[in-house]
Amino acid sequence: MGGIRARRKAERPGEILEAAFEEFVLKGFAATRLEDVAARAGVTKGTIYFYFESKETLFASTVRELSKPTHAALAEEESDRSADIQAYLQAYLNRLYRFIVDDQRSREILRLLIAEAGRFPELVDEHCRACMDPVIERLRVRLQDETAHGRIRPVSLPEAAEVVLGPALALNILLLMFANRRPLDAEKFIAAHLDLVLHGLLPGS
Amino acid sequence: MGGIRARRKAERPGEILEAAFEEFVLKGFAATRLEDVAARAGVTKGTIYFYFESKETLFASTVRELSKPTHAALAEEESDRSADIQAYLQAYLNRLYRFIVDDQRSREILRLLIAEAGRFPELVDEHCRACMDPVIERLRVRLQDETAHGRIRPVSLPEAAEVVLGPALALNILLLMFANRRPLDAEKFIAAHLDLVLHGLLPGS
Amino acid sequence: MGGIRARRKAERPGEILEAAFEEFVLKGFAATRLEDVAARAGVTKGTIYFYFESKETLFASTVRELSKPTHAALAEEESDRSADIQAYLQAYLNRLYRFIVDDQRSREILRLLIAEAGRFPELVDEHCRACMDPVIERLRVRLQDETAHGRIRPVSLPEAAEVVLGPALALNILLLMFANRRPLDAEKFIAAHLDLVLHGLLPGS
């Protein structure tokens, strides 16, 4: 008594969030039917309302809850802070791209946020504060440090950090828009990104 | 013959598309009510169906029709093909950013396409073929030519072209997501973009 | 001038009625769209309203106008009134069945009347007065005459006349209901009808 049953109960909200996420990703906020979410979670419509106030609350909870792993992962200290900027950037970008290329879930969260930015502005802000800002900020700090020591050319900050990360966000968007309909060689893209960011286009400038 | 009525008639579809665009941008596809579109266009619901088959058709027509000016503008030959790569890129990026920073309409079209990519994949493809591909392609050709003459470092194509343009797309997305809630110094971003792309981070590499 | 054009004009109402009939038969009163009628008649919706007050008027006019040929044909004196009852009945039923078996149009009019009897009761009455009553009445008169002269068994009138004609109406209905989905050997049916009506089931009774 209270064994598997209790565990199932405790997992209910999580199962509903999983189901909701899949449906929201598939159809968007407005076109998602709570009935489908319920069916996918193996409960009934009423149960959703036991755990969540409304469809909007469910959406917000879904985004918040399912971005947590990404937040956590992005928050981890990257391996080698003492490496030179070249090695650092390489590791940094590689890590970032893992989320973009391999983690469809975090990509879909971004899509939801872009799509529903009008309806959930505070959610967008929250997500960016938790997820994008630290990533940019850490790069900004590093670039500032490198500049101060004259190890890289002087750059305008924080814009340069945003520019450096720009292509990653762009790839994210391209992958979202074309699903699998267009060939995008992610590995070559990443290599080209690193190369360009380090050396620029001009030879020995 | 052809008095005020005829003039109004000829303008009806355009007025409806204009109204539809504003509503779609505000609410997204699913949440937009045709009644609101009609009211905004100064007609009744029935009139919309006189000109457009369905809500989906109206959406597709809206995106297609309202992207035409952007397509046309992007298709124009950029001023100075004979300039060196530095001047060329500067002009090229400046032009591109005009669409991104100044033209809210084309930015909103992009948001609609990202948001509804699942429901209108062919529309996404169409728009990219008409709007993004030529821009990338022209840059790719130029970079190839520059590489062939040894005027820039050898780069992997077409990825390098996509990477070069990446920050522009990224800025686009950031502007979309934050509307006016965050300060984004576009001019500095553009300058940093051009600088980075030309010279890279490393000094005199 | 005024040749083919004038003739076309004079034929307009008739062409509309033809088109309306085909649509009403296909879809029934409520489900028929005036726009389809107009298209079939080669005119526009507005033109229908020039000739007919409303959809209901059009329906009534269609039934009235298109039953006229049937009325006329049924009103004609049947060939041989001086023949004996056997020959008379044979000719009589054969004529009647021509309308039922061969004339899909008059069959469809009947369907329309049955289907819309609730909405157009006066139309039903009118049609029956013009189309069914005279047929029954003529038979009733003949049977009365035959009875009076003792040439047939004494029968209850007018019921007997209605019973004699009953199978014809029944075949009409069966053809309506099954379109061509069921095999119905009309010729054998007619022969059996005549045989039964003349001799009954019992042998030499």
Place this chain on the structure above:
Amino acid sequence: MGGIRARRKAERPGEILEAAFEEFVLKGFAATRLEDVAARAGVTKGTIYFYFESKETLFASTVRELSKPTHAALAEEESDRSADIQAYLQAYLNRLYRFIVDDQRSREILRLLIAEAGRFPELVDEHCRACMDPVIERLRVRLQDETAHGRIRPVSLPEAAEVVLGPALALNILLLMFANRRPLDAEKFIAAHLDLVLHGLLPGS
């Protein structure tokens, strides 16, 4: 447990079908408003869709469900199979006419089927297989048997069976078309039917 709510719940679909039937009979399929059905059943529009997929499904279910009593009654063995053909036919036709004359409901079902035969052909077929065919078939078998033993004149089958039943179907239609606007002496009609079928018109033929 299972209080008033549970009892009502179990009866809901039946109440809706009952209400739907009355509306369909009154207005026909296309002109019936689901709102009226709901109001008549004492529920709201939404409730109908909880139990039935669509208006078409509701119509088909209505016809199917409400014909069941008739099917069942017609399927019962008629009382006296050992009686001679005359007594048998009398009992047989009397039973049949009970459905036609007394049972307005089954008459209205027939009207619905004739009216909507174009839209619901499979429903027509189904109804006839369940409702008309067995009646005809039983008579055919009996007539065949009688013929084999020489107890009735040789007749062409199955046409003769259909002809024998024809006047009953015809009366059905007449009652449908004229509601109560015309005097139709059903009892005399039935008597005349039986008399004619047994003896025919000709004396001592």
Place this chain on the structure above:
DNA sequence: TATGAATGAGCTTTCATTCAT
């Protein structure tokens, strides 16, 4: 005469939400 753009009431259908059980 004839057109066809425009209307607007009304249709079927959907679905977030509630609440008695």
Place this chain on the structure above:
DNA sequence: GATGAATGAAAGCTCATTCAT
């Protein structure tokens, strides 16, 4: 806790009808 029958407020869409041209 959980259910699911029921609601009711829309939503998308249709179409008979009108009327300026």
